[in-house]
Amino acid sequence: MHSARKQKLMIVCSILLGSAVAVGLVLYAFNQGINVFFTPTEIADGKVPAGQNIRIGGMVKQGSLVSEGLEGTRIEFIATDTNADVLVAYTGVLPDLFREGQGVVAEGVMDPDGVFQARQILAKHDENYMSAEVKAALDAAVKKKAAEVAP
Amino acid sequence: MIPELGNFAVMLALCLALLQVVIPMAGSFTNNTLWMSLARPLSSGLWVFMVLSFSCLAYAFLHDDFSVAYVARNSNTLLPSYYKFAAVWGAHEGSLLLWILILSTWGYAVSLLSRNLPLDILARVLSVMGIITSGFLAFLLFTSNPFERLLLNTPTEGTDLNPLLQDFGLIIHPPFLYMGYVGFSVAFSFAIAALLTGRLDAAWARWTRPWTNAAWAFLTCGIALGSWWAYYELGWGGWWFWDPVENVSFMPWLVGTALIHSLAVTEKRGVFKSWTVLLAIAAFSLSLLGAFIVRSGLITSVHAFAVDPERGIVLLTLLLLIIGSSLFLYALRAPVVSGTSTYGGYSREVFLLINNIILVVATATILLGTLYPLIHEAIYGEANRVSIGPPYFNALFLPLMSLLAMTLGVGTFTRWKQTAPAFLWQKVGKLLFVSVALGIVIPLVVTAEFNMGAMFAMMLAIWIVICIGRDIFDKTANKADRISGLRSLGLSYYGMQLAHFGFAVVICGICLTSNYSVERDVRMANGESITIGKYEFRFEGVVERQGPNYTANSATVQVLKNGEQYLTMHPEKRMYTARGDVQTEADIQVGFFRDLFTALGDPRGDGEWVVRIHVKPFVFWIWFGAFLMAAGGVTAILDKRYRGKLVRADVPAAAGKGSLQPVLES
Numbered sequence: 131m132h133s134a135r136k137q138k139l140m141i142v143c144s145i146l147l148g149s150a151v152a153v154g155l156v157l158y159a160f161n162q163g164i165n166v167f168f169t170p171t172e173i174a175d176g177k178v179p180a181g182q183n184i185r186i187g188g189m190v191k192q193g194s195l196v197s198e199g200l201e202g203t204r205i206e207f208i209a210t211d212t213n214a215d216v217l218v219a220y221t222g223v224l225p226d227l228f229r230e231g232q233g234v235v236a237e238g239v240m241d242p243d244g245v246f247q248a249r250q251i252l253a254k255h256d257e258n259y260m261s262a263e264v265k266a267a268l269d270a271a272v273k274k275k276a277a278e279v280a281p
Numbered sequence: 282m283i284p285e286l287g288n289f290a291v292m293l294a295l296c297l298a299l300l301q302v303v304i305p306m307a308g309s310f311t312n313n314t315l316w317m318s319l320a321r322p323l324s325s326g327l328w329v330f331m332v333l334s335f336s337c338l339a340y341a342f343l344h345d346d347f348s349v350a351y352v353a354r355n356s357n358t359l360l361p362s363y364y365k366f367a368a369v370w371g372a373h374e375g376s377l378l379l380w381i382l383i384l385s386t387w388g389y390a391v392s393l394l395s396r397n398l399p400l401d402i403l404a405r406v407l408s409v410m411g412i413i414t415s416g417f418l419a420f421l422l423f424t425s426n427p428f429e430r431l432l433l434n435t436p437t438e439g440t441d442l443n444p445l446l447q448d449f450g451l452i453i454h455p456p457f458l459y460m461g462y463v464g465f466s467v468a469f470s471f472a473i474a475a476l477l478t479g480r481l482d483a484a485w486a487r488w489t490r491p492w493t494n495a496a497w498a499f500l501t502c503g504i505a506l507g508s509w510w511a512y513y514e515l516g517w518g519g520w521w522f523w524d525p526v527e528n529v530s531f532m533p534w535l536v537g538t539a540l541i542h543s544l545a546v547t548e549k550r551g552v553f554k555s556w557t558v559l560l561a562i563a564a565f566s567l568s569l570l571g572a573f574i575v576r577s578g579l580i581t582s583v584h585a586f587a588v589d590p591e592r593g594i595v596l597l598t599l600l601l602l603i604i605g606s607s608l609f610l611y612a613l614r615a616p617v618v619s620g621t622s623t624y625g626g627y628s629r630e631v632f633l634l635i636n637n638i639i640l641v642v643a644t645a646t647i648l649l650g651t652l653y654p655l656i657h658e659a660i661y662g663e664a665n666r667v668s669i670g671p672p673y674f675n676a677l678f679l680p681l682m683s684l685l686a687m688t689l690g691v692g693t694f695t696r697w698k699q700t701a702p703a704f705l706w707q708k709v710g711k712l713l714f715v716s717v718a719l720g721i722v723i724p725l726v727v728t729a730e731f732n733m734g735a736m737f738a739m740m741l742a743i744w745i746v747i748c749i750g751r752d753i754f755d756k757t758a759n760k761a762d763r764i765s766g767l768r769s770l771g772l773s774y775y776g777m778q779l780a781h782f783g784f785a786v787v788i789c790g791i792c793l794t795s796n797y798s799v800e801r802d803v804r805m806a807n808g809e810s811i812t813i814g815k816y817e818f819r820f821e822g823v824v825e826r827q828g829p830n831y832t833a834n835s836a837t838v839q840v841l842k843n844g845e846q847y848l849t850m851h852p853e854k855r856m857y858t859a860r861g862d863v864q865t866e867a868d869i870q871v872g873f874f875r876d877l878f879t880a881l882g883d884p885r886g887d888g889e890w891v892v893r894i895h896v897k898p899f900v901f902w903i904w905f906g907a908f909l910m911a912a913g914g915v916t917a918i919l920d921k922r923y924r925g926k927l928v929r930a931d932v933p934a935a936a937g938k939g940s941l942q943p944v945l946e947s
Binding site: 133134137140141144145148149151152155156158159160162163164165166167183185197198202203221222223224226227228237266 | 516623624626631634635638639642645646649650665666667668669670671672673674676677680681802803804854862863864865880882883885886891893
């Protein structure tokens with residue numbers, strides 16, 4: 131009886147310890163891995179603190195992609211939600227579905243000059259599909275415009 | 282005509298599945314032998330009709346029958362015929378059909394291979410599998426019928442298979458993955474049957490173990506193949522992205538791994554019983570969650586299928602029904618099947634408990650990271666989206682897996698019931714020292730640089746390997762000679778050690794690749810070259826090439842090793858004619874110790890291209906190790922103790938029984 135109790139106590143303790151460690155780790159990891167999504171409008175409104183890792187989304191503006199004259203594999207383009215624009219800079223290979231006039235999601239940080247320094251560019255692997263994030267961003271911009279025009 | 286036959290076969294299969302739910306279950310409660318014994322023929326009938334309907338769909342694909350909407354959307358006359366066949370499971374409807382076919386195959390296999398199972402248990406197991414099958418068949422028929430016709434406006438040409446999926450990896454990856462996912466339905470059904478019967482003893486665990494191992498081995502292969510596919514087909518050179526869809530395949534694997542270990546305790550010692558049942562329920566529930574997340578389009582991901590909320594809601598209902606009712610049953614019945622034995626603080630039971638806790642905590646953190654963006658969106662509204670990136674998963678997963686690797690080594694030497702701490706220390710003390718020393722020295726000598734992460738991971742891998750070696754050495758020491766000693770160890774023991782060795786190989790592969798890969802994205806003009814280590818890559822321009830259903834920009838990259846011509850690589854950028862999709866086709870020279878990876882990026886004017894060039898040491902070991910793990914699972918199934926007549930003990934495995942078994946057999 132005594133040993134059975136001790137055993138139960140041990141199991142309970144190990145579970146408690148395990149969950150405590152897990153919760154601690156989770157909290158730490160959340161700080162590391164969480165990326166909040168911002169639209170170009172929100173960036174233009176100055177809602178984004180510089181240096182924080184974020185994701186942005188929008189359409190690649192027609193004719194805005196530049197690679198000439200930039201060093202190495204660097205490129206620049208403008209992401210827009212039709213209401214506001216953000217200049218995005220990226221070094222590396224662009225995904226297959228990256229195209230002007232198509233939706234794009236980028237992950238990285240805003241630098242002090244207001245240029246978004248992308249670490250990663252994501253374009254969804256399906257022609258018929260637009261990222262839900264980009265769609266929401268565009269819808270929000272349209273709504274905002276409509277609200278501004280209405281009064 | 283043929284598609285209608287297929288459709289009809291699905292309907293008949295649904296009828297048979299419903300009969301399989303009702304008759305054997307009713308028989309098991311009324312003790313009607315005839316009704317119970319109908320489970321076997323019903324499950325074979327179900328399987329035959331599923332094979333028939335699947336063949337009909339495959340026939341429609343191979344004969345370019347574009348009057349079938351699903352074929353028109355996912356095939357093309359120019360598609361090579363092996364891709365036409367693979368296209369059967371290239372999108373939602375067909376892959377669901379494959380899913381159900383595999384489910385019925387597992388049911389049929391249970392009915393064939395369990396001659397020694399008591400009839401009432403078999404009847405209930407197959408009946409529970411029938412419930413799952415009929416649920417998914419109804420879902421297939423009413424929301425996603427692959428045989429739907431386009432009779433009025435039959436297109437003359439199909440829109441082609443998604444080019445990402447036109448690849449050997451796709452032909453084999455989903456069937457393996459589904460074999461794994463769905464295979465856990467067997468353990469699930471055994472668990473439900475045990476809850477219904479109220480009997481859960483060593484014999485039950487012994488029946489369940491081979492099925493769980495088999496499903497787990499398939500899932501291991503499936504995940505490894507998926508990772509391999511992502512590595513060479515997505516053209517990024519990465520092999521794991523913590524993408525939601527990867528996560529949902531990984532969670533059942535982790536819980537399944539916990540289940541395998543917990544089943545060992547339940548079989549040998551008669552404890553952890555209700556926990557084992559809960560894990561069996563969880564493993565399959567997470568598989569279903571995976572199916573739901575992939576198919577509902579709820580989470581944006583590289584390989585999420587259809588974006589159709591209506592289907593999502595039906596699937597969610599099905600999911601909640603299955604999970605909810607099984608957990609309800611568990612809550613009612615779990616106390617009935619709980620265990621009685623006791624064990625000490627350094628026993629094998631405790632070490633397996635630690636294993637289980639780590640694996641379950643890992644699963645929980647992945648689940649949280651995968652679902653958190655949804656929770657956040659539900660709370661803060663659509664405008665406030667967040668995503669959880671790889672840093673979150675790495676920060677949690679790496680420490681947990683390190684802990685797992687550490688306990689694995691000690692656990693190998695523990696005994697059931699109780700192990701003397703002094704005995705354990707005597708076994709592992711020196712090994713600990715050796716692995717720490719080797720872990721520091723080897724990376725230092727080979728690379729001449731100090732890399733903490735690499736050293737720590739090397740320590741863990743070496744630790745596991747030498748613990749395995751020492752254990753085999755000790756186990757054969759008391760025999761007349763080593764060879765007969767090696768023979769006397771059962772296949773399930775070798776299976777376990779092989780799987781653990783595979784784990785060490787995976788750790789090695791992951792650690793060496795992540796720490797020592799050289800990755801260069803460079804802008805190159807014709808004739809330019811770049812040197813990485815002893816390899817020189819010279820870019821020799823891009824030419825156009827015509828494929829069967831695409832045109833490609835094919836680059837030529839000459840690779841020189843130590844200044845001498847070594848090989849020529851042709852990474853491509855393909856434009857698929859029917860859909861207009863662009864697809865990067867990386868060229869990889871696979872080696873046991875390193876991979877050379879080249880992929881063609883975008884053109885940057887004046888004949889210059891961005892080229893992605895990676896040298897990835899030991900990356901092959903990740904998949905090789907996973908394969909060893911799966912092979913370990915299969916080896917354990919082949920052990921002779923799972924064959925032949927098993928005598929059912931009506932008394933639950935008593936405390937004394939386990940100690941009569943060879944102590945370290947599992």
